[in-house]
Amino acid sequence: MKSILLILPLVATAAEPQLTKTPLFNGKDLSGWTGDGYVVEDGAIVCTPEGKTLVTEKIYSNYALDFEFKLPAAGNNGIGIHYPGTGDAAYEGMEVQVLDNSSEKYKDLKPYQFHGSLYTLAAAKKAPLKPVGEWNNERIVVNGDDVMVIVNGETILESKLSELSKEHGDHKGVKRRSGHIAFCGHGDRVAFRNIGIVELAPPANDEGAKQAGFTKIFDGKTLEGWEHEEGDKGHWVPANGILKYDGHSEAKDKDLWFSKEYGDMTVIFDWRWGKPGPVMKRPIIGPDGKETGEQVDEQELDSGIYLRGSSKSQVNLWNWPCGSGEVYGYRTDKSQPAEVIAGVTPKTKADKPIGEWNRTMITIQGDRLTVTLNGQTVIENAQLPGIPAKGKIALQHHGAAIDFANIWVKEL
Structure with missing residues (x-):
């Protein structure tokens, strides 16, 4: 102690x-x-x-x-x-x-x-x-x-x-x-x-990450390397190794973008919800990616990670019954083949209780996506047809207070 x-x-x-x-x-x-x-x-x-x-x-x-x-x-x-x-x-x-x-x-x-x-x-x-x-x-x-x-x-x-x-x-x-x-x-x-x-930010093995070929893209103290508008100030705030977002950015683009473009890569980061959300009805989603028609009361907490500059290829961080890791833009695209829709639906809900730190690892190679949450693979080798070959990462605004820490990227 x-x-x-x-x-x-x-x-x-x-x-x-x-x-x-x-x-x-x-x-x-x-x-x-x-x-x-x-x-x-x-x-x-x-x-x-x-x-x-x-x-x-x-x-x-x-x-x-x-x-x-x-x-x-x-x-x-x-x-x-x-x-x-x-x-x-x-x-x-x-x-x-x-x-x-x-x-x-x-x-x-x-x-x-x-x-x-x-x-x-x-x-x-x-x-x-x-x-x-x-x-x-x-x-x-x-x-x-x-x-x-x-x-x-x-x-x-x-x-x-x-x-x-x-x-x-x-x-x-x-x-x-x-x-x-x-x-x-x-x-x-x-x-x-x-x-x-x-x-306090969750502990991270910085030396181990460096030896494994990862580069830290959030220094824990500043927004260096991140693109943000004037209206973001006071809303996306770094402190003590944590990037805190209060959910109230006044910028036109409220998402926070990293300045470098990536193609094939793995990104690892920690995140947690900063405050409770309003209770709303949210759908039960079956393993095939389709909504069953049943709804349950959940706190509405929503954010995510944009991959390759595209909102469609957003890996969701949210409090829906299906759990984080889902790729909403592909799951709800009825023009996609059934195997694509099922593939971007989480296998299990691996989220920790609201307020606790979660660790997520996202790997994108070509048009194939794998997402691991708190040590469990929730999306495995899912296909994202038409995803751009390269683009920027963004931390998404959806009105929820959320914290990020220990953001690392390895190009593949």
Whole structure:
């Protein structure tokens, strides 16, 4: 777990540049949050007697959350992590305790109820809390399997979710690896301020990729090499190795294009959804690529990768029942032979839950396409008749918030 701190330097150095922290609270209103019973006072979010759960609109997976908190006497609140947005955050997600341990009211606490503990899951060491009414600093690191809590500079909790999941098999939240962040109120006037998040890209074997002949086309810090219009600024944003898109570009062409053209190639990249989408009816698609007539409720989340400069040869990233990897432009083209339509239909839905990182590998050789998602081949040697011999790659806009990372290309 100590390695997590090494990649989250508090002070910039030549070897370890400071990572970009994004505010989650503007100090003035509750923009970006949903819920009732919280107010803004003197630049802080304060829980009122009616306060229960206040939830971020966005979803997060790998990150370090920094904030300050101030407890009243016997104050009780919590930080929900990996919260799906409904139900009790302590059980549907996980809750990091925020509590005045010094109160006589809590003299009979169980170990997992003290400040900084994962409620019902893991007990923290005694936190070095400042006197009631003073501001404390806290950092919660959630990075894949690892959770760490640091209070006023002292690490009080280090846990592995995989181990906790074995010990607490009935706990839904400990199995999740993404979700909203929430304040879990109990009606006490606990205050929070200076709330910011450092999002972390999924790990990548850069040296191994280079040795295998891949070239990185996103440097993790800038949009160098990518073509974007003025209206894209502030919407396609690189930070900490992640290319974040909020779904609201104002450019005429809202897609993000890489400047180089490719013919035969393999592209590997990581991606995840940045926030939930509206629930809509979406069709069930059979293995032959035809819609069965049955529909189900799904969150509408849609993006994709244009190959060889063509929207028709877009490999979809979406939340439809058939799963990502589908080539919509060919599947819905009724002039195509049945084997072509079936070939561009995913064999299985291999997508991870919304908010978790997915790894996709796309190989195009001639007019043949293979797509692997999270280690499963979902499209295999599908034919794309008439696809251009060469063209640019694009990250597609379809109004959904999506993150990309670790984008590598190998020409074949």
